[in-house]
Amino acid sequence: MEQKNTKSLQKLSKLRRQHKGLINLMPLQTGGMLTDAAKEALTEFGDGYSICDFCQGSLCNITNPAIRDFVRELLPQFLGCDVATITHGAREAKFMVMHSLAKPGDSILVDANRHYTTVVAAERVGLNVVEVPNSGHPEFRVDVNEYAPLIKKHTPKLILLTYPDGNYGNLPDAKRLGEIAQEYNIPYILNGAYAVGRMLVSMEEIGADFIIGSGHKSMASAGPVGILGMKKKWEETVLRKSDTYGNKEIELLGCSIRGVPLITLMASFPYVKERINHWDEQVSKAQWFSAELEKLGFEQLGEKPHRHDLLHFNTPELYEISKRVREKGYFLYKELRERGIWGPQPGLTKSFKLSTFAADRQQLGFVIDSFKAILSKYS
Amino acid sequence: MEQKNTKSLQKLSKLRRQHKGLINLMPLQTGGMLTDAAKEALTEFGDGYSICDFCQGSLCNITNPAIRDFVRELLPQFLGCDVATITHGAREAKFMVMHSLAKPGDSILVDANRHYTTVVAAERVGLNVVEVPNSGHPEFRVDVNEYAPLIKKHTPKLILLTYPDGNYGNLPDAKRLGEIAQEYNIPYILNGAYAVGRMLVSMEEIGADFIIGSGHKSMASAGPVGILGMKKKWEETVLRKSDTYGNKEIELLGCSIRGVPLITLMASFPYVKERINHWDEQVSKAQWFSAELEKLGFEQLGEKPHRHDLLHFNTPELYEISKRVREKGYFLYKELRERGIWGPQPGLTKSFKLSTFAADRQQLGFVIDSFKAILSKYS
Numbered sequence: 001m002e003q004k005n006t007k008s009l010q011k012l013s014k015l016r017r018q019h020k021g022l023i024n025l026m027p028l029q030t031g032g033m034l035t036d037a038a039k040e041a042l043t044e045f046g047d048g049y050s051i052c053d054f055c056q057g058s059l060c061n062i063t064n065p066a067i068r069d070f071v072r073e074l075l076p077q078f079l080g081c082d083v084a085t086i087t088h089g090a091r092e093a094k095f096m097v098m099h100s101l102a103k104p105g106d107s108i109l110v111d112a113n114r115h116y117t118t119v120v121a122a123e124r125v126g127l128n129v130v131e132v133p134n135s136g137h138p139e140f141r142v143d144v145n146e147y148a149p150l151i152k153k154h155t156p157k158l159i160l161l162t163y164p165d166g167n168y169g170n171l172p173d174a175k176r177l178g179e180i181a182q183e184y185n186i187p188y189i190l191n192g193a194y195a196v197g198r199m200l201v202s203m204e205e206i207g208a209d210f211i212i213g214s215g216h217k218s219m220a221s222a223g224p225v226g227i228l229g230m231k232k233k234w235e236e237t238v239l240r241k242s243d244t245y246g247n248k249e250i251e252l253l254g255c256s257i258r259g260v261p262l263i264t265l266m267a268s269f270p271y272v273k274e275r276i277n278h279w280d281e282q283v284s285k286a287q288w289f290s291a292e293l294e295k296l297g298f299e300q301l302g303e304k305p306h307r308h309d310l311l312h313f314n315t316p317e318l319y320e321i322s323k324r325v326r327e328k329g330y331f332l333y334k335e336l337r338e339r340g341i342w343g344p345q346p347g348l349t350k351s352f353k354l355s356t357f358a359a360d361r362q363q364l365g366f367v368i369d370s371f372k373a374i375l376s377k378y379s
Numbered sequence: 380m381e382q383k384n385t386k387s388l389q390k391l392s393k394l395r396r397q398h399k400g401l402i403n404l405m406p407l408q409t410g411g412m413l414t415d416a417a418k419e420a421l422t423e424f425g426d427g428y429s430i431c432d433f434c435q436g437s438l439c440n441i442t443n444p445a446i447r448d449f450v451r452e453l454l455p456q457f458l459g460c461d462v463a464t465i466t467h468g469a470r471e472a473k474f475m476v477m478h479s480l481a482k483p484g485d486s487i488l489v490d491a492n493r494h495y496t497t498v499v500a501a502e503r504v505g506l507n508v509v510e511v512p513n514s515g516h517p518e519f520r521v522d523v524n525e526y527a528p529l530i531k532k533h534t535p536k537l538i539l540l541t542y543p544d545g546n547y548g549n550l551p552d553a554k555r556l557g558e559i560a561q562e563y564n565i566p567y568i569l570n571g572a573y574a575v576g577r578m579l580v581s582m583e584e585i586g587a588d589f590i591i592g593s594g595h596k597s598m599a600s601a602g603p604v605g606i607l608g609m610k611k612k613w614e615e616t617v618l619r620k621s622d623t624y625g626n627k628e629i630e631l632l633g634c635s636i637r638g639v640p641l642i643t644l645m646a647s648f649p650y651v652k653e654r655i656n657h658w659d660e661q662v663s664k665a666q667w668f669s670a671e672l673e674k675l676g677f678e679q680l681g682e683k684p685h686r687h688d689l690l691h692f693n694t695p696e697l698y699e700i701s702k703r704v705r706e707k708g709y710f711l712y713k714e715l716r717e718r719g720i721w722g723p724q725p726g727l728t729k730s731f732k733l734s735t736f737a738a739d740r741q742q743l744g745f746v747i748d749s750f751k752a753i754l755s756k757y758s
Contacts, residue, residue: 004452009649020423029427032426034427039425041394043418043422044394044399047411050396052408053405069387091633119623120621120627124630216637223429223637223639243502244502245495250499250503251503258603260601260639263394266391
């Protein structure tokens with residue numbers, strides 16, 4: 001036991017990341033890489049509770065560092081919402097909205113492409129989850145018009161749309177769903193964990209009641225941190241204050257992300273605000289990359305033409321190779337890593353997701369050539 | 380508007396902490412200062428979701444970095460518990476236990492010195508909070524024997540003790556409460572946010588069902604991150620899995636602190652594990668400092684002799700000065716800061732809290748001399 005402990009303790013003495021400096025195509029990570037400003041802020045505010053030096057009882061009202069301006073002014077404008085707050089992440093934002101608007105036994109209506117945490121958050125509240133199906137292989141599209149009959153049938157307490165989903169990178173017609181939500185007068189959550197910070201998304205223009213984003217997924221932040229925007233009319237429900245402590249929001253347990261991830265979100269924000277203007281280039285880069293991989297026999301799933309950097313491929317050729325090599329499914333991870341590329345989850349070869357967001361065309365060209373070389377090496 | 384935005388954006392371009400390098404006596408911060416190892420880990424794993432490189436579906440099972448060994452082996456041994464997990468912080472740990480064990484309308488029994496988040500977490504679940512009173516001025520002691528009659532009267536679903544509390548730094552008889560909890564067969568939460576990582580605390584020895592700690596408060600970690608330890612028998616209740624996703628804990632929404640604060644907690648752990656052996660020195664340092672400040676006319680509140688580095692003083696002399704100087708209550712903050720000392724919350728002069736945990740005797744001697752000098756300057 002003692003010896004085992006010593007070994008475990010030793011593992012903590014040099015915590016090194018193995019994928020540093022590689023071309024990063026990992027969809028979870030490409031939107032969360034820190035800016036230089038965020039890296040500096042990380043060191044500056046690394047010590048526990050150091051952002052709370054001048055707190056007067058409410059995290060979002062701290063003026064030094066300038067959390068108040070960021071949360072009260074910059075975020076609402078960026079998100080096209082009336083009121084914004086900071087959360088531990090997108091999933092925690094979903095939970096707090098569900099927990100505020102619905103009661104155990106209530107139903108909610110979500111798209112079939114929803115993140116797993118949508119279901120788990122609902123389960124934590126005790127809700128029934130009804131799903132609007134997708135169109136199945138190969139595009140897995142969600143037609144938001146199908147929300148209407150299911151609203152009539154299940155009278156859900158709220159509806160949620162994942163925009164885009166994290167499996168196929170599909171962008172359903174969020175604005176049309178805004179009209180439907182208004183028609184049936186049902187609160188509408190837009191989960192934009194893969195949108196906010198990558199592309200322009202306006203809650204107001206879409207007609208949603210809530211918009212959710214993820215700092216570590218799409219806003220160049222350390223993990224975890226999320227943002228939640230809402231219409232003014234929901235402020236008193238979701239951001240209701242404690243009966244005992246009048247300046248503490250119940251759903252935030254007083255304050256949410258009281259530490260470095262918030263500082264990196266703030267430090268990266270000027271850059272993130274600017275980068276969404278280049279979304280068209282991101283989309284054309286993704287489409288070109290996808291077309292090149294399809295030439296190798298890969299099949300891109302999800303919408304075509306694709307409108308997001310998150311791409312899902314079926315890769316039967318790679319799967320065939322994995323069945324006959326010693327490393328099994330890990331051969332692909334190893335081959336790519338030797339070439340300085342990090343993307344598909346280690347072990348996967350049959351199908352996997354890639355994101356072109358953080359790599360430039362030259363790097364992506366090298367990735368395409370690398371896939372070619374790997375296929376030909378084992379053919 | 381545009382101009383205001385520009386100004387707000389500019390504030391984000393240089394995020395600097397004003398209290399860097401000062402002698403730190405701020406009770407929220409003295410136990411959360413990073414080790415060099417944690418600072419390195421912060422940079423290494425700064426990018427969003429970088430600890431998830433080798434995740435196979437469960438944060439606490441990741442082996443690279445060695446989260447699994449840390450959570451499954453090192454933490455339970457350190458805490459004297461059967462099962463441990465990682466949370467967003469101590470308050471989030473309290474909420475998840477309350478949410479798992481009690482239903483809206485149920486009662487819980489807590490000490491009157493509890494942190495405000497104990498009440499807010501209970502409010503989020505919809506619980507009635509019954510308080511075991513303290514002895515009032517000047518010691519504000521909680522006699523845990525008073526839990527027994529209140530258990531009989533209110534039949535609470537769980538009891539909670541704050542050990543020590545964050546207001547006076549009192550250490551009530553947690554072990555005696557363990558006997559009472561066993562006698563009445565009531566789950567017992569020990570909130571050790573100011574204990575775990577500073578001093579030796581064993582859940583098993585105390586006889587609690589749950590132990591809660593705070594990384595950013597007392598374990599040399601970036602904020603926010605917490606730990607929750609429990610008896611094996613509670614694992615299926617508090618760490619119950621999703622019906623739909625069998626490897627995802629509902630109360631953690633799949634995973635909790637998926638980012639840098641966890642890495643700093645791990646990187647600092649070998650140091651933290653060692654530093655608790657020097658707790659006696661911390662206590663004698665705090666007692667000496669307190670005695671010296673009392674010689675200046677300050678009144679130490681809370682238990683005497685004091686057994687924790689968190690000290691609360693009534694300082695009527697400083698308050699008298701604040702009433703006649705231009706800076707009002709801020710004069711003290713300013714005077715101390717000019718001398719390189721950061722401690723009492725800016726604006727406070729009537730009473731304030733200090734922690735001697737991070738300063739050595741020489742630094743504390745300088746602090747004592749500084750208080751003397753300030754008093755004599757304005758006398």
